[in-house]
Amino acid sequence: xxxxxxxxxxxxxxxxxxxxxxxxxxxxxxxxxxxxxxxxxxxxxxxxxxxxxxxxxxxxxxxxxxxxxxxxxxxxxxxxxxxxxxxxxxxxxxxxxxxxxxxxxxxxxxxxxxxxxxxxxxxxxxxxxxxxxxxxxxxxxxxxxxxxxxxxxxxxxxxxxxxxxxxxxxxxxxxxxxxxxxxxxxxxxxxxxxxxxxxxxxxxxxxxxxxxxxx
Amino acid sequence: xxxxxxxxxxxxxxxxxxxxxxxxxxxxxxxxxxxxxxxxxxxxxxxxxxxxxxxxxxxxxxxxxxxxxxxxxxxxxxxxxxxxxxxxxxxxxxxxxxxxxxxxxxxxxxxxxxxxxxxxxxxxxxxxxxxxxxxxxxxxxxxxxxxxxxxxxxxxxxxxxxxxxxxxxxxxxxxxxxxxxxxxxxxxxxxxxxxxxxxxxxxxxxxxxxxxxxx
DNA sequence: GAAATCATGTTAATTAGTTTACAGATACCA
DNA sequence: TGGTATCTGTAAACTAATTAACATGATTTC
Numbered sequence: 001x002x003x004x005x006x007x008x009x010x011x012x013x014x015x016x017x018x019x020x021x022x023x024x025x026x027x028x029x030x031x032x033x034x035x036x037x038x039x040x041x042x043x044x045x046x047x048x049x050x051x052x053x054x055x056x057x058x059x060x061x062x063x064x065x066x067x068x069x070x071x072x073x074x075x076x077x078x079x080x081x082x083x084x085x086x087x088x089x090x091x092x093x094x095x096x097x098x099x100x101x102x103x104x105x106x107x108x109x110x111x112x113x114x115x116x117x118x119x120x121x122x123x124x125x126x127x128x129x130x131x132x133x134x135x136x137x138x139x140x141x142x143x144x145x146x147x148x149x150x151x152x153x154x155x156x157x158x159x160x161x162x163x164x165x166x167x168x169x170x171x172x173x174x175x176x177x178x179x180x181x182x183x184x185x186x187x188x189x190x191x192x193x194x195x196x197x198x199x200x201x202x203x204x205x206x207x208x209x210x211x212x213x214x215x
Numbered sequence: 216x217x218x219x220x221x222x223x224x225x226x227x228x229x230x231x232x233x234x235x236x237x238x239x240x241x242x243x244x245x246x247x248x249x250x251x252x253x254x255x256x257x258x259x260x261x262x263x264x265x266x267x268x269x270x271x272x273x274x275x276x277x278x279x280x281x282x283x284x285x286x287x288x289x290x291x292x293x294x295x296x297x298x299x300x301x302x303x304x305x306x307x308x309x310x311x312x313x314x315x316x317x318x319x320x321x322x323x324x325x326x327x328x329x330x331x332x333x334x335x336x337x338x339x340x341x342x343x344x345x346x347x348x349x350x351x352x353x354x355x356x357x358x359x360x361x362x363x364x365x366x367x368x369x370x371x372x373x374x375x376x377x378x379x380x381x382x383x384x385x386x387x388x389x390x391x392x393x394x395x396x397x398x399x400x401x402x403x404x405x406x407x408x409x410x411x412x413x414x415x416x417x418x419x420x421x422x423x424x425x426x427x428x429x430x
Numbered sequence: 431g432a433a434a435t436c437a438t439g440t441t442a443a444t445t446a447g448t449t450t451a452c453a454g455a456t457a458c459c460a
Numbered sequence: 461t462g463g464t465a466t467c468t469g470t471a472a473a474c475t476a477a478t479t480a481a482c483a484t485g486a487t488t489t490c
Binding site: 350351384385387388391406407 | 448449456457
Binding site for chain 4: 431432433434435436437438439440441442443444445446447448449450451452453454455456457458459460
């Protein structure tokens with residue numbers, strides 16, 4: 001699931017404590033089950049957070065946009081329970097947990113920032129769970145809307161497979177739905193990126209009219 | 216989802232800062248969308264954490280057993296995004312966020328306790344998401360195993376409907392699966408509580424043999 | 431610039447799970 | 461103690477989504 005919430009947190013002020021790293025597209029920043037010695041701030045680029053489910057199928061749980069934090073799980077000396085992969089070349093800052101905890105002691109006003117960030121992640125997960133009560137069509141509609149909001153423009157830099165992984169559906173299902181939307185002019189597909197032309201048509205009340213089945 | 220993890224956190228040492236409350240069965244401790252001024256420690260009883268999904272269907276996201284914390288969302292001055300309902304008469308301790316943050320300033324060694332607790336909740340949510348990759352039969356199997364582990368005995372104090380709400384399935388589906396398991400002696404149902412007789416049979420490799428469909 | 435890899439387009443068959451509907455059992459309350 | 465409410469048992473029909481399979485088009489990569 002993609003964050004339906006704004007990022008107005010101020011991690012930027014802490015960048016001086018972090019070490020900058022450059023990450024190439026398709027490279028993992030951290031991997032599920034491995035131990036990490038800190039967390040990351042995304043400065044530029046785009047990162048997807050995936051989790052390998054029981055059957056080995058990946059599930060895309062979160063898309064991290066610049067200004068956001070990832071990998072906080074290691075604050076707890078626990079292995080990562082997700083994998084972070086750059087979908088665009090990225091610039092990240094790494095923070096050591098130990099050092100962050102030290103900083104926190106002298107600057108306790110940072111704590112709200114931490115709890116806010118964690119709560120946001122928690123909400124994202126909970127939203128992903130709630131989404132399962134919707135039809136696949138509604139799920140993908142909300143997904144696209146959230147992504148659009150995140151990117152401020154209406155381009156969606158995800159493949160059909162990734163969209164499917166977001167919602168826990170198959171690529172075929174996603175394809176069928178997108179096809180209908182393409183035909184009715186809600187979205188446009190040109191060289192492998194979607195552009196949402198009519199976000200209003202993806203809003204809940206409008207959706208019922210669209211059926212995923214041929215007449 | 217029910218916690219698959221142990222609780223060896225030491226919130227008990229902080230009880231002196233909390234105010235004790237008694238909660239009757241079927242009563243809400245806090246409600247989704249309402250503002251809360253603190254979080255809760257469950258001392259005795261049993262509490263289910265539900266979230267109202269988009270279609271109004273409830274989803275049971277977590278079962279809180281004694282020794283655990285609930286309602287941490289309000290640390291962030293945000294409304295609760297879940298509802299907590301006692302399923303057994305409960306004794307809880309309420310902590311004011313403000314006061315807890317003050318305590319944290321003088322006792323920074325409490326921070327790991329907080330991050331551990333939050334991480335645990337996060338893991339629970341993520342597990343619930345991952346479960347969707349499994350068949351409904353496997354989901355319910357894992358659910359029962361987790362619940363058994365949580366309660367240290369093999370009795371499951373949930374209705375079929377609640378099990379269904381845990382997994383995001385319908386009661387009929389749950390019923391069908393339980394029926395097969397009952398017939399093959401894996402579980403026993405007497406006056407509305409399940410007892411898991413053969414937890415081993417619910418382990419992944421064994422499960423494939425059981426079909427939910429009549430021969 | 432050719433080969434290999436990856437992403438999309440499309441169909442048909444299958445199936446798992448939902449919906450609906452109702453009867454019987456058990457608990458609760460007052 | 462009776463009545464209401466809640467929970468379980470069960471069947472049949474339906475449908476949405478999956479699986480499987482293959483063809484075409486677009487990028488990487490060497």
